[in-house]
């Protein structure tokens with residue numbers, strides 16, 4: 001390895017940029033979309049991550065603007081895409097804004113979390 005490359009590799013390691021660290025499940029796409037508005041209540045929340053997630057250890061919680069949590073069913077992954085976590089909503093959402101909080105455990109066991117909001121149009 002040339003010194004320049006070695007230095008870059010060491011710097012990357014020092015900054016935690018090893019390939020394993022970069023493989024954390026981060027949100028790529030959500031339905032309803034992050035910050036989006038939908039015209040009717042969705043029947044589930046779907047989040048596609050950058051890598052496969054473990055449905056047993058990952059969760060998606062939904063809360064209304066007043067803080068009340070929305071009842072959800074068991075989280076599962078899309079049978080055709082293990083990176084998409086799906087949680088069914090047990091009741092239809094009334095118009096308003098909702099906050100989705102997610103905790104993901106990727107197949108490499110790394111944990112990530114985040115949240116976003118969406119709006120159901122009146």
Ligand SMILES: [Cu+2]
Pocket residue numbers: 020021022023024025106108110
């Ligand atoms: Cu990881």
